[in-house]
Amino acid sequence: MRRAHRIAAITKMLVEQPQRVYALGDFADIFGVSRSTLSEDLAIIRQAFGQLDLGLVETISGAIGGVRYFPDLTEAQIREEISKVCELLEEPQRILPGGFIFIDDVISSPFHLRNIGNIFATYFRSREPEYVVTVETAGIPVALKTASSLKIPLVIVRRQSRVAEGPVLTMRFLSGTARQIETMSLSRRALASKSRVLLIDDFMRAGGTLRGLTDLMGEFDCEVVGKGVFIETGWPKEKLVTDHLALVYLKEVDVENQKVLVQPADWV
Amino acid sequence: MRRAHRIAAITKMLVEQPQRVYALGDFADIFGVSRSTLSEDLAIIRQAFGQLDLGLVETISGAIGGVRYFPDLTEAQIREEISKVCELLEEPQRILPGGFIFIDDVISSPFHLRNIGNIFATYFRSREPEYVVTVETAGIPVALKTASSLKIPLVIVRRQSRVAEGPVLTMRFLSGTARQIETMSLSRRALASKSRVLLIDDFMRAGGTLRGLTDLMGEFDCEVVGKGVFIETGWPKEKLVTDHLALVYLKEVDVENQKVLVQPADWV
Numbered sequence: 001m002r003r004a005h006r007i008a009a010i011t012k013m014l015v016e017q018p019q020r021v022y023a024l025g026d027f028a029d030i031f032g033v034s035r036s037t038l039s040e041d042l043a044i045i046r047q048a049f050g051q052l053d054l055g056l057v058e059t060i061s062g063a064i065g066g067v068r069y070f071p072d073l074t075e076a077q078i079r080e081e082i083s084k085v086c087e088l089l090e091e092p093q094r095i096l097p098g099g100f101i102f103i104d105d106v107i108s109s110p111f112h113l114r115n116i117g118n119i120f121a122t123y124f125r126s127r128e129p130e131y132v133v134t135v136e137t138a139g140i141p142v143a144l145k146t147a148s149s150l151k152i153p154l155v156i157v158r159r160q161s162r163v164a165e166g167p168v169l170t171m172r173f174l175s176g177t178a179r180q181i182e183t184m185s186l187s188r189r190a191l192a193s194k195s196r197v198l199l200i201d202d203f204m205r206a207g208g209t210l211r212g213l214t215d216l217m218g219e220f221d222c223e224v225v226g227k228g229v230f231i232e233t234g235w236p237k238e239k240l241v242t243d244h245l246a247l248v249y250l251k252e253v254d255v256e257n258q259k260v261l262v263q264p265a266d267w268v
Numbered sequence: 269m270r271r272a273h274r275i276a277a278i279t280k281m282l283v284e285q286p287q288r289v290y291a292l293g294d295f296a297d298i299f300g301v302s303r304s305t306l307s308e309d310l311a312i313i314r315q316a317f318g319q320l321d322l323g324l325v326e327t328i329s330g331a332i333g334g335v336r337y338f339p340d341l342t343e344a345q346i347r348e349e350i351s352k353v354c355e356l357l358e359e360p361q362r363i364l365p366g367g368f369i370f371i372d373d374v375i376s377s378p379f380h381l382r383n384i385g386n387i388f389a390t391y392f393r394s395r396e397p398e399y400v401v402t403v404e405t406a407g408i409p410v411a412l413k414t415a416s417s418l419k420i421p422l423v424i425v426r427r428q429s430r431v432a433e434g435p436v437l438t439m440r441f442l443s444g445t446a447r448q449i450e451t452m453s454l455s456r457r458a459l460a461s462k463s464r465v466l467l468i469d470d471f472m473r474a475g476g477t478l479r480g481l482t483d484l485m486g487e488f489d490c491e492v493v494g495k496g497v498f499i500e501t502g503w504p505k506e507k508l509v510t511d512h513l514a515l516v517y518l519k520e521v522d523v524e525n526q527k528v529l530v531q532p533a534d535w536v
Contacts, residue, residue, distance in 0.1 A: 004309075006316070008275050008312060009317070009320050009322060012279055015279070016382075017382075030320070044273055044276060048269065049277070049280065054277060054281075096433070096435075097434060104423075104433070108421060108423065108424060110412065110420075111419070114285070114416075140408045140409065140412075144381075144408075144413075145412075147378050148382075153377050153378070154376040155376065156405060165368075166365060166370055189373075190372060
């Protein structure tokens with residue numbers, strides 16, 4: 001295989017499994033070339049990715065030597081992605097009876113999620129989470145994409161416990177908006193204690209769910225190292241959590257004039 | 269940018285968005301080279317992928333000319349992936365009280381799902397589904413990965429309807445195993461009528477859920493072009509659906525001797 005062929009193959013392997021560390025020796029076996037030749041190949045890939053902002057290729061020096069890929073986005077790319085999402089969410093036909101808006105297509109579309117997962121991963125990677133935790137149902141796709149970018153497992157907390165899960169820990173919590181008592185439950189086996197967890201959800205009003213998830217993590221003796229929500233509403237003003245990262249703010253749903261106002265979060 | 273740099277960048281773009289058609293003109297603009305030079309680049313990528321079984325790079329000829337990537341697996345790769353999953357599921361510590369087995373870590377791990385989604389996509393691509401449809405909760409990650417590989421939207425059917433979804437169609441159905449009446453509901457806006465849909469779920473006993481989903485698709489005037497389940501149990505013998513594709517069979521959970529027996533499906 002010539003250099004150009006090797007580069008195609010190595011790029012494919014790196015991109016397909018973000019964060020996986022490949023040893024130079026693995027590639028040397030596959031392609032039958034020396035490690036110094038491979039180092040040159042990797043330098044070319046790193047240069048090309050750097051020049052076009054295609055993510056980060058990190059080479060690890062030392063006795064073994066290796067390489068891995070991070071699908072990190074630049075600040076400009078994050079701004080562009082979030083602006084596109086705002087436009088999409090402002091489509092007036094999303095308005096539902098009662099002033100709700102229909103977002104299921106956005107939060108379940110592999111196309112839109114690809115970058116939303118990468119945004120959360122870019123932001124939270126340095127906190128070294130070991131699990132992404134979400135609560136069923138709508139937040140699961142966003143959480144899975146985040147977990148994929150970080151190459152860590154996803155844990156799904158249930159609203160109701162099901163018999164096939166084995167022993168579960170169940171907790172009641174107060175929903176922030178409706179002030180109703182709700183239930184969360186999670187299998188005892190789902191999380192190793194003392195883990196560092198990243199909470200991800202699709203939609204936050206008062207933050208009761210994130211508050212409840214945080215308390216549940218305490219019961220598992222796990223540390224919440226970050227909290228991310230895709231959409232945060234402007235109402236109510238008082239939130240039950242403070243140190244969370246929202247991507248967009250849903251400011252207003254004006255049913256009368258069929259207008260939705262969505263803005264990028266302040267940090268964007 | 270030299271050829272090797274271009275190949276790194278083009279490979280990254282292709283792999284990251286399976287099924288997306290890139291026009292040669294798009295690449296010509298980015299790299300400032302002629303279409304014939306790009307055709308040579310793409311031939312190299314195609315050769316490298318072909319030689320190492322890294323998926324299919326398809327060039328589209330004609331006036332516009334384009335290229336796209338399919339993350340298809342070979343039969344040998346599918347067999348290997350499914351064998352690994354069987355081994356994983358046979359770990360005796362998965363046995364739960366009541367003879368259930370714990371599978372949440374397998375069906376939520378981005379690492380294992382990556383290839384499970386590609387297996388379903390490889391098998392069902394030719395039926396040209398327009399949506400992947402699943403029912404909450406545990407099947408969502410597998411379904412999302414399948415939808416990503418096929419580059420089509422995911423639609424999640426709810427067990428209970430929530431107020432923020434707008435008008436929903438609700439249906440009762442009889443669960444196959446427990447013979448209980450259960451509920452499914454789906455937002456009226458979630459699916460365009462006359463669509464071709466692929467049903468994906470994580471676990472099938474009698475098949476009552478898949479049967480119910482099929483009936484629900486009929487109410488939306490959609491055609492079910494395929495049904496895939498990750499794990500099918502050997503019991504009960506009588507199934508409520510027949511033309512589905514399972515990846516593995518859970519033959520036996522022997523609580524006494526702490527043994528789980530899982531086999532690849534017959535077609536593998």
